[in-house]
Amino acid sequence: MNQTLTINISGIVFHIEVDAYEALKVYLNTIKSYFNNSEEREEIMLDIEARVAEIFAEAQNDKNQVIVMADVNKVIVIMGEPEQYLTDEEEEIPTQKTHRKREDKKLFRDPDDRVLGGVASGLGAYIGLDTVWVRLFFVAAFFMGFGILTYIILWIVMPEAKTTAEKLKMRGEPINIKNIGKAFESEAQKVGEKLQNVDTNKFSSKAGTVLENIVMAIASFFTAVFNIFGKVLGIAFLFVGTFMLVVLLALLFGSTAIFSISNDGVYSMASQDFFNLIFVNQDQFYLASIAVFLLIGVPVIGLIFLSIRMLFKVRSHYSVGLTFVGLLVVGTILAFMVGTRLAVEMSAEEEFEKTEIISPDFNTYVIKTNITEMPGQGVLEDKFTSISIEGDMMYQRFVELSVERSKNDSMMITTNFSSHGKSPKDALNKAKAINYVHQLNDSILFFPDYLATNKEHKIRGQQVEITVYLPLYQSIYLDKSTKELIYDIDNFTNTYDKKMVGRKWVMLEQGLTCLDCNDIEGITSKELEELKALKMVETVIK
Known part of the structure; x- marks a missing residue:
C-alpha cells in the first residue's frame, strides 16, 4: 500500500498518495506562475483549487477514499495544461472544427449584468436568450399583474453566481484554466468601463440600488417565512x-x-x-x-x-x-x-329464499328490531357495520328490510340468504349456514338487525334481505329502532328511509302512503275507512 498524506483543498479534506500529491503540487505551482503578473492571481487560484476539489470529490466513493495518480491526471485533462492558456489563441485555426463537450448549465443570478438582482440576465444565460428579451418579458408580465411575484420567487430560489466557477456553470462553459483566466480578464475590463462611466450611470445606479434594496428586503422576508413554514x-x-x-x-x-x-x-x-x-x-x-x-x-x-x-x-x-x-x-x-x-x-355467489305467509289479523303490524348490542366481543364496529365473535360464532350486522305490495290478499315475509364462496356449492353452503330468525308476537314483528354464522365460514359477504309484502289497505308502524334496518323502501311521497320511522304507513293503489301524518302528504284514517268501504261495495257488486 502506497504512503498517503492528508491535504486540505478549498476547505475539503482529502487523503492522497504521495506521488499523486507531488504531481498535483507541481501542476498548481505551474499554473500560479503563469498568473504572476495578474492582479487577480489569488482569486484565480482559489477558483481553480475549488474546481480541483470538486473533481476529486466526484471521484470518491465507498470503495475509493484515497486520491491516486489517475485522479490527478483526470484533473489535468479536464482543467487543461497551464501552457494552453497562453498559446490557445495562437493555435486556433478558423477552418478547423473542434468538438468540445459543453458543461451542463446551471441556473444562477448574474451579478455582473444586473439591474435589480440579476434574475433576467441569469435566465437569459441559462436559456441562451438575449437579456433584453427576458427583461421585456418581465416588464410585460408586470403590467399583466404577475410579474413582481414571479420575479421575487425566482430571486428567492435562484442562487447568485458568486465565484468564477459558478459564472462559468451559468453559461455552460467548461471550468478549466483557460476559461477561468479569461473570465477574470473580462471582469477586470468591465470594472474599468464602469469606472469610466461612473458619472453617466450615477443616477441609474442609485435608482437601481434603491429598487434592489426593496426587492432584497421583500425576498429576505419571504425567505424567512418559507424557512419558518418549512420547519x-x-x-x-x-x-x-x-x-x-x-x-x-x-x-x-x-x-x-x-x-x-x-x-x-x-x-x-x-x-x-x-x-x-x-x-x-x-x-x-x-x-x-x-x-x-x-x-x-x-x-x-x-x-x-x-x-x-x-x-x-x-x-x-x-x-x-x-x-x-x-x-x-x-x-x-x-x-x-x-x-x-x-x-x-369469493368468486361465486349463491342465494336461497324462505317465504312465510301471515294472516292479516291486525289492522296495523308494528315492525321492530333489537336495541341492544350484538352478542360477543366486537371486532369491527362503526356506524354502519359491525362484526363480533363469541365462541365459535360470528355475528354480522348485514341485514336489510324493505316493504312492497303483495300480489294477492295475503301478507308475506320473504327472507333471502346470500353469500360468496370459491365455488357455487361453497357459496350456497355458506348461505345455508346463516342463522337468522324473525319473530311474530301478536301484532309485533321483530326482526334482529344481525345474522349469525360459524367462524369457520369466514367473512364472505353474507347478507340477509327481508321483504315484507303488504296486501291492499294493510298498514304497518315502523318503530324508531328500525332506522338502520330499513333500506330503500319505495313509497308514494319518496320519503327518505330515516324519516319513515316513527310513523304509520298503509299500502294503497299508488303505493305505500303515510297514514295520519301532518308533515307528509298522505291519507287520514277516516279516508282509509271510506276507501275500504268503497272497495267492499265494489266486491259485493262483482
Whole structure:
C-alpha cells in the first residue's frame, strides 16, 4: 500500500498518495506562475483549487477514499495544461472544427449584468436568450399583474453566481484554466468601463440600488417565512408520520388498535381476530400484513425521513429513493398475490329464499328490531357495520328490510340468504349456514338487525334481505329502532328511509302512503275507512 498524506483543498479534506500529491503540487505551482503578473492571481487560484476539489470529490466513493495518480491526471485533462492558456489563441485555426463537450448549465443570478438582482440576465444565460428579451418579458408580465411575484420567487430560489466557477456553470462553459483566466480578464475590463462611466450611470445606479434594496428586503422576508413554514411543516410531517407508523404497527401486529374516533363512538378493531375472519390460513395473513406495511408503512417512513431532512437539512443518497421504490414494488406484488387468492375465495355467489305467509289479523303490524348490542366481543364496529365473535360464532350486522305490495290478499315475509364462496356449492353452503330468525308476537314483528354464522365460514359477504309484502289497505308502524334496518323502501311521497320511522304507513293503489301524518302528504284514517268501504261495495257488486 502506497504512503498517503492528508491535504486540505478549498476547505475539503482529502487523503492522497504521495506521488499523486507531488504531481498535483507541481501542476498548481505551474499554473500560479503563469498568473504572476495578474492582479487577480489569488482569486484565480482559489477558483481553480475549488474546481480541483470538486473533481476529486466526484471521484470518491465507498470503495475509493484515497486520491491516486489517475485522479490527478483526470484533473489535468479536464482543467487543461497551464501552457494552453497562453498559446490557445495562437493555435486556433478558423477552418478547423473542434468538438468540445459543453458543461451542463446551471441556473444562477448574474451579478455582473444586473439591474435589480440579476434574475433576467441569469435566465437569459441559462436559456441562451438575449437579456433584453427576458427583461421585456418581465416588464410585460408586470403590467399583466404577475410579474413582481414571479420575479421575487425566482430571486428567492435562484442562487447568485458568486465565484468564477459558478459564472462559468451559468453559461455552460467548461471550468478549466483557460476559461477561468479569461473570465477574470473580462471582469477586470468591465470594472474599468464602469469606472469610466461612473458619472453617466450615477443616477441609474442609485435608482437601481434603491429598487434592489426593496426587492432584497421583500425576498429576505419571504425567505424567512418559507424557512419558518418549512420547519413547521417538518414538525407536522414528523408528528403525523410517527403517529401513523405506530397505528399501522399496532393494527398489523398488536392485539387491539384504535382506527378512528367519531361522534358515534370509537371505531375499534382487534386486528388478529379480524384478519383471521378473512384469510384462509396464517400464511395469507402474514403475506397480507407485509404487503400492507410495505404499501402504507414505506410512504409513512418516507414522510418521516422527509421531515427530518426539512428540520435538520440532512442530505440523502439516491439509493434511499431506489430502496423505497423497490419496497413498494415488492408490496404491490404481495398485495396482488393475496388479493388474487381472496378473489378466488369469493368468486361465486349463491342465494336461497324462505317465504312465510301471515294472516292479516291486525289492522296495523308494528315492525321492530333489537336495541341492544350484538352478542360477543366486537371486532369491527362503526356506524354502519359491525362484526363480533363469541365462541365459535360470528355475528354480522348485514341485514336489510324493505316493504312492497303483495300480489294477492295475503301478507308475506320473504327472507333471502346470500353469500360468496370459491365455488357455487361453497357459496350456497355458506348461505345455508346463516342463522337468522324473525319473530311474530301478536301484532309485533321483530326482526334482529344481525345474522349469525360459524367462524369457520369466514367473512364472505353474507347478507340477509327481508321483504315484507303488504296486501291492499294493510298498514304497518315502523318503530324508531328500525332506522338502520330499513333500506330503500319505495313509497308514494319518496320519503327518505330515516324519516319513515316513527310513523304509520298503509299500502294503497299508488303505493305505500303515510297514514295520519301532518308533515307528509298522505291519507287520514277516516279516508282509509271510506276507501275500504268503497272497495267492499265494489266486491259485493262483482
